[in-house]
Amino acid sequence: MSDDSHCKREGDSISRRNFVKVGGATLAGGALLGPGATPATVRGGTGLFPYRPRQDARIQRHRMLGRTGWSASDIGMGSVPLRETAVVRYAYDKGVNYFDTAEGYGNGAAERAIGDAMQHMDRNKIFIATKGRVNAEDSAATIVERVRHSLERLQTDYVDAYSIHAVGSVEALSHSGYHAAIAQLKAEGRVRFTGVSYHGPGDPQGPSMGDVLTAAAEDGRFDIILLVYNFMNHEESDRIIAACKANNVGTTAMKTAPGLLRYQPLDPDNLTEQQERYVERFTSRGQSREAALQRLEAQTQRQKDLYDRTRPFVERYGLQTEEQLRLGSIHWVIQNPDMHTACIAFTNFDLVDKVIPLSGTELGSAELRMLQECRLALNDQYCRHGCAECRGSCPHDVPVSTIMRYAYYYEGQGREKAAMSLYSDLRGSDASACHNCAGDCSGACPYGIDILPKMLQVHDLLTLTSTLS
Amino acid sequence: MKRILSLAVSIVAVSLLACSGQESDFPQVAGWTRASEVLTYEADNLWEYINGAAELFVEYDVQTCRTADLTSGDVTVTVDLYDMGTPLNAFGVFNRESPGKGIPLPQATAAVVSPPYQALLLKGATYVKVNAVEGDLTETTGRELLAAVAATLSGQAGYPSELELLPEAGRVAGSEGYQREGFLGLRELTDCVYAEYTGDGDRTWQGFAVLPSASVWDALPDSWDSLEHNGLTVRYREIPYRGLVGVVQTGTGVMGVSGAADQTELLSRLEGFIS
Numbered sequence: 001m002s003d004d005s006h007c008k009r010e011g012d013s014i015s016r017r018n019f020v021k022v023g024g025a026t027l028a029g030g031a032l033l034g035p036g037a038t039p040a041t042v043r044g045g046t047g048l049f050p051y052r053p054r055q056d057a058r059i060q061r062h063r064m065l066g067r068t069g070w071s072a073s074d075i076g077m078g079s080v081p082l083r084e085t086a087v088v089r090y091a092y093d094k095g096v097n098y099f100d101t102a103e104g105y106g107n108g109a110a111e112r113a114i115g116d117a118m119q120h121m122d123r124n125k126i127f128i129a130t131k132g133r134v135n136a137e138d139s140a141a142t143i144v145e146r147v148r149h150s151l152e153r154l155q156t157d158y159v160d161a162y163s164i165h166a167v168g169s170v171e172a173l174s175h176s177g178y179h180a181a182i183a184q185l186k187a188e189g190r191v192r193f194t195g196v197s198y199h200g201p202g203d204p205q206g207p208s209m210g211d212v213l214t215a216a217a218e219d220g221r222f223d224i225i226l227l228v229y230n231f232m233n234h235e236e237s238d239r240i241i242a243a244c245k246a247n248n249v250g251t252t253a254m255k256t257a258p259g260l261l262r263y264q265p266l267d268p269d270n271l272t273e274q275q276e277r278y279v280e281r282f283t284s285r286g287q288s289r290e291a292a293l294q295r296l297e298a299q300t301q302r303q304k305d306l307y308d309r310t311r312p313f314v315e316r317y318g319l320q321t322e323e324q325l326r327l328g329s330i331h332w333v334i335q336n337p338d339m340h341t342a343c344i345a346f347t348n349f350d351l352v353d354k355v356i357p358l359s360g361t362e363l364g365s366a367e368l369r370m371l372q373e374c375r376l377a378l379n380d381q382y383c384r385h386g387c388a389e390c391r392g393s394c395p396h397d398v399p400v401s402t403i404m405r406y407a408y409y410y411e412g413q414g415r416e417k418a419a420m421s422l423y424s425d426l427r428g429s430d431a432s433a434c435h436n437c438a439g440d441c442s443g444a445c446p447y448g449i450d451i452l453p454k455m456l457q458v459h460d461l462l463t464l465t466s467t468l469s
Numbered sequence: 470m471k472r473i474l475s476l477a478v479s480i481v482a483v484s485l486l487a488c489s490g491q492e493s494d495f496p497q498v499a500g501w502t503r504a505s506e507v508l509t510y511e512a513d514n515l516w517e518y519i520n521g522a523a524e525l526f527v528e529y530d531v532q533t534c535r536t537a538d539l540t541s542g543d544v545t546v547t548v549d550l551y552d553m554g555t556p557l558n559a560f561g562v563f564n565r566e567s568p569g570k571g572i573p574l575p576q577a578t579a580a581v582v583s584p585p586y587q588a589l590l591l592k593g594a595t596y597v598k599v600n601a602v603e604g605d606l607t608e609t610t611g612r613e614l615l616a617a618v619a620a621t622l623s624g625q626a627g628y629p630s631e632l633e634l635l636p637e638a639g640r641v642a643g644s645e646g647y648q649r650e651g652f653l654g655l656r657e658l659t660d661c662v663y664a665e666y667t668g669d670g671d672r673t674w675q676g677f678a679v680l681p682s683a684s685v686w687d688a689l690p691d692s693w694d695s696l697e698h699n700g701l702t703v704r705y706r707e708i709p710y711r712g713l714v715g716v717v718q719t720g721t722g723v724m725g726v727s728g729a730a731d732q733t734e735l736l737s738r739l740e741g742f743i744s
Contacts, residue, residue, distance in 0.1 A: 080521040081528055084654035086710050104522045107566035107589075107598075120710075135602065166520045199520060254521070281532045281552065286494065295511070302513055345524070348651040349709060 053353030059095030060360025063340040066250030068193050068223050070127045070160070072098045074334045075359050078254060078343035079110035088117035091346050092126065094356045100226065100252060100343040101154075102131045102165050103146065108153050115155035123156060129224060129252070130154065131163035131197055134172070140180035147185055161224050163195030169207055170215045179221065197226035197254070200236075208388050210236035217243035224250035229339060230258050231313050231332045235446070241338045253342045257329035259310035261322055263303035268293050323354070331358050390451060393444030396433035400451055403431055407458040423462040431459035495537055496548070496621040498614060504545060505538040525565060526551060528649050529558040539614075544604035548618065551596040557629040557662075561647035563591040566598075571643075572612060577619040578626050582611035590615045593624015631662050634678035634721065636742060641665040641673060652677065653708055653727055657690060659683050666726075668741065676742045679716075679723035686716070686723050698736050705735060719743050 059073040076098030077091045082105065101110045111130060132146050147162055162185070164178055173196065185191040196216040200209035209228060216222045217240060225244055229237040233255075244251045264272060271279065275296060282292035310325070319325045333342045346352050390400050403426070406419045423430060434455045441451045459465075495507045508518075512531050515523035519534075526534070532552040539546050553559035560578070567581050567589055574580040578591040585605030590597035597618055599611065606614075619626075632645050644665035652658035653675075660683035665673040679685045686704075693704040705715035708727065715735045716725035724743050729735035 078521075081525045083648060083651050086708065087651075087654045090654070090709050102521065104520065106522070106525050107587075108568055109565050137603065197520075199516065277554075278532070281554070299511060299513060348656040349654045350656045 053350055054357045055353050057094065057353065057357040057359070059097075059356065061334075062097075063337065065098075065127070065252075065340045066223060066244065067248045068127075068160070068250050070098075070250070072127060072250070072252075072341040073359065074341060075330075075355060076100060076252065076341035076343045078345040079114060080105040080345055081347060082106065082110040082113045082345070083347055085113045085116040087346050087349060087352065088114050089120045090349055091352050091356075092117070092121045094352060095359075096356075097125055098127045098129070098252070098341045098343070100129050100254070103150050103153075104133060104165060108149070111150055111153035115153050118155045127160040128154060128156065129161040129163060129195060129226075130159050131165035131195065131226075133166065134164045134175050134178045136172070136175075138175075138177050140177045140184065143177055143181035144184060147181065147190060151190060158190050158192065161193040161195045162191045163197055163222075163224065163226065165197055167196050167198050167212060167216070168201075170212055173212070173216050173219055173222070193223035194221060195224035195226065195250075196222050199228055199255070206388075208236060210239045211388070213240040214243040217247050217249045220247070222249060224252060226252045226254055226343070228255045229253035229333055229336075229342075230256050230329055232258055232309055241336070245338050251338060251340045253333050253339050256333045256342050256344065257326040258306070259313065259325050259329065260303060260307040261310070261314060261319070261325055263300065263307045265304075266297055266300040268297075271296075327354060327358065330355060331361070331363060334358060335363050389446050390441065390444040393439075393441045393451075395439040396437065397429055398431055398433055398455060399426065399429060400455065402426070403455065403458055403462075407461060420462050420464075431455040434459065495535060495550070496618045498539065498617040498621075501539040501541045501614070501617075503537055504540040507535055507537045510534040510536070526553075526562060529562045530554050531558075531562075538602065540603075541610075542604070544606060544610065545602050546606060546614070547600050547602055549598040549600075551598070553594050553596055555629075556594050556624065557631050557647055558649075559591055559594050559596045560629050560632075561649060563589060563596050564646045566596075574612065574616055574619060576622075576626055577615065578628060580612075580615050580619070582606075582608050582615065584608050584611060588612075588615050590619055592619050592622045592626060595622050595624060597622075631680060632664075634662055634680075634724075635664050635676065639666040639668050639741070640676075641667060644673075653711065653714055655706075655708065655714070657685065657688055657693075658725075659685060661725075666742070668738070674726060674728040674738060676726050676738075677724070678721075679725070681722045683723075686718050689716075696732075699740070703736065703739065705732075715739055717743060 059075060061074040062071040063074055064070070065072040073096050075096060077088065077096050077100065079088075079099065079101040082088070082101070088099070099114055101114055103111060105111070114128065130150050132143070132150065134143060147159070150162070151157065151159065162182065164172065164175065167173060182191055182194055196213065198209050198212045198216075201207060213225050213227050217225055225240065227237050227240050229241075230253075237253075241251055243249075264275065266275065278296055278299075279289060279292040282295065283289055313319070313328070314325060317324075317328050319328055330342060330344060333339060344351075344355055346355070388401055394400065403423065406423045434452055437452070445451055495503070497503075510518050511533055512523075512527050515526055515531060515534055518536065519526075523531075530553065532554045535550045535552075537548060539548055551559070551562065553562060556578075563579060567579070568583055569581060571579050571581050574590070576592065578593070580588070580590045582588045584607055586601050588599040588606060588611035590599070597615070599606070599614060599618075628645070629647070631647070635645065641664060645662065646664070647662050648658075648660075650656070650659050652661040652663065658677075658679070660680040661677045662680070663675050663677035666676045667673055689704050693706045696703050696705070701717045701719075703715050703717050705713055708714050711728055713729040713731070713735045714725060714727040715729065716723050717739055724739075726735065726738040726742050729738055
C-alpha cells in the first residue's frame with residue numbers, strides 16, 4: 001500500500017470506501033503505517049497548530065457554563081497531576097477562570113496547591129469546581145465534613161461547585177446524603193452548584209458514561225457535568241452534551257488528549273529491559289513467568305489498540321510528537337461551542353504558554369470535514385468500551401458487549417483458553433441463540449455494528465465450530 | 470476465516486477488568502479479617518479504581534496496586550498497596566500525598582495517621598494507603614495497623630539513597646521531596662530531589678539535585694541564560710513569581726538553587742550549596 005492511499009481523496013473529499021478499508025486494516029494491524037511512513041496531511045504537520053509557546057497569549061473566548069451563569073474561559077485548568085502552585089497563578093494571569101479539582105487528586109494535594117495560590121487570585125473572578133467520592137453509606141454529615149476539609153485545603157469560604165466524583169450509576173445520582181448535604185451547604189453559602197463526573201465503567205457490563213451523565217443532565221438537580229471528551233471518544237459524549245444543552249447544564253471536558261504515538265512491541269523471546277523488569281515484578285512475588293508474560297501481552301495489546309485508534313488523527317494531522325498530539329486534541333475539543341470549557345492539566349509554565357494560544361482559534365473547514373469523515377469511516381469498526389446501548393434489543397438477552405470482550409481476549413490477547421472458558425460459562429445466554437433468531441438487532445448499535453453476523457462469527461471462534469462455512 | 474475474524478474482533482476496544490490478585494501475599498494482620506478478595510490494578514487500568522488520582526501514580530511508574538478490605542470490629546478499611554518499583558518512586562508519591570506531620574513507626578520509612586479517615590505508610594518500594602470505609606480509624610488503631618502491615622513488607626525502612634545527593638548543611642529536616650516532572654513548574658527540570666534550606670535569616674529556599682540518570686543539562690533550552698563563575702558554567706532563568714533558578718554541573722551531577730532575588734544572591738546560594 002502506498003502512503004498516500006491511506007487517506008486518498010477523491011476530488012475534495014475522502015473516499016469512504018478507501019478509508020474504511022485502510023482505516024480498518026490499520027486499526028487491526030497497525031503495521032501498515034510504520035514509524036517511517038510519510039502521512040498524507042491536510043496541511044504541513046508542524047504548521048497545523050500554533051505549537052510555539054507564547055507568553056503574551058491570553059484567553060480569547062468564554063462560554064456560558066449552563067445555568068450557573070458563569071462565563072467560563074474555553075480553556076480551564078484541571079489539577080491532576082498538579083505540582084506547582086505558581087502554575088495555578090500563571091494560568092489565572094493568562095485569563096483561565098475555571099479550575100477543576102478533587103479531594104482525591106494527590107490525596108488533597110491538588111486542592112492545597114490551588115489554595116496556596118488563592119491569595120494571588122481574585123476569588124470572585126474564578127470558578128472552583130471540586131468533587132469528592134460519595135459512597136453509598138455516606139451520610140449527609142459525612143459529606144458536609146468532607147466538603148469542609150476541601151474548603152480548608154482550598155483556603156476559601158465557598159466552592160462554586162461540589163460534584164459527585166465518578167458517580168458510577170444512575171441510582172447514585174439520587175444519593176440522599178449528597179443532596180441533603182448540598183442543600184445544607186448551599187444554605188450556608190459554602191457551595192453554589194452541584195455536579196457529576198464519570199469516566200465510564202471499569203466493568204463493561206456497568207452503566208455507560210452516556211447513560212449516567214445523560215441521566216444526570218436530565219435529572220434537573222445537577223448544574224455541571226465533567227465528561228470524557230476527545231476526538232477518539234465522543235459518540236457518547238455528543239449525546240451527553242446534547243442533553244446538557246437541552247437542559248442548560250454546564251459542560252466541562254476531561255481526558256481531552258488521549259492516544260499514543262508509539263508503543264513497545266512485545267517479543268516474548270526477546271524482551272526489552274523495561275519489559276523484563278515488568279515480568280520480574282510479578283515473578284518475584286511467586287507468579288509464573290508465563291502468567292507475567294500474559295499480563296505483559298495484555299498490557300501491550302491495550303497500548304497497541306490505543307496506538308492504532310490514534311493513527312487516523314495522527315496521520316491526517318501529521319502529528320509527530322506526543323505534545324503535538326495533545327495540542328491537536330485540545331484544539332479539536334474546544335471547537336465545539338457546546339463544550340463550555342476543557343480542563344487541561346497544566347503541569348508547567350511551558351504548557352500554559354502553548355495551550356492558551358489555542359483559545360478562540362478555529363480549526364479549518366477541511367480539517368473538520370476530514371474528522372467527520374474519519375468518524376463515519378470508523379463508526380462500524382469496533383465495539384466501544386463501556387457502551388451498553390444494544391442491551392435490551394435482543395429477545396434472548398445475549399450479552400453482546402461481554403461476548404465481544406471475550407472475543408477480544410481470544411484474538412487480541414491470545415488468551416484462547418480463558419476466552420473459551422468464559423464463553424462456555426455463559427451457557428444459555430451465549431450467541432447460539434442467534435442462529436435461528438427472528439429478532440432484528442440490526443439497528444441496535446448506534447455506531448452501525450451489525451450485531452447478528454458479528455455474534456455468529458464470535459460464537460464460531462469461541463466454540464471452534466463453523467457456522468458460517 | 471480466522472484471519473477475517475481476527476481483523477473483526479481484534480479491534481474491539483475494551484479495558485481489562487481488575488485481576489484477582491494473589492491472596493497469599495497480601496498482608497495478614499492479627500485482629501483484622503479480610504473482607505474482600507484482593508484486586509490488582511496496573512498502570513493502565515488504575516483509573517478504573519481511583520479515577521484521575523491515578524495520574525500521579527502513573528507519573529511515578531506505579532507497577533501494581535493490590536487492594537483489599539480488612540475489617541476489625543466495627544471498623545472496615547481499604548488497604549491499597551502500591552508497588553512503585555523503587556523506593557524513590559514510592560517516596561515521591563508518599564511525599565506528594567502526605568497531608569501532614571508523620572509519626573515514628575518501627576520498620577517503616579515514614580507514616581502518617583489522619584484520624585478518622587486515613588493512614589499512610591512508606592516502606593521500601595511500597596506505598597500503603599489505608600482508608601476507613603466504615604467506622605472511624607483512631608490514631609491508635611491506625612498506628613497499630615500500619616505497624617503490622619509494615620512488618621509484613623519487604624524492603625528497607627531507610628530513606629532512598631538518592632536523597633544523599635542533597636547537601637546536609639542547612640537542610641531542613643523533613644522537607645525533602647522527589648519530583649519526576651516539571652520541578653518548579655519547568656518542564657525541563659525532571660527527576661529532581663529537593664529540600665528546603667536555611668541561610669538567609671528566616672527565609673528558606675529550595676536546593677535540588679538532578680538524578681544522574683536524567684539528561685537535564687544538555688536539554689536546557691535557550692530561555693536559560695549562561696554565565697561563568699568560579700570556573701563553572703551557571704545556567705539560570707527567571708521563574709514566574711519565584712525569582713531566579715540556577716544550576717551548575719558538578720562532579721556529582723547537576724545541582725541547583727531557586728528563589729534568588731538577583732544574580733548576586735543566586736551565585737552566593739549556589740556557592741554555598743555545592744561547596
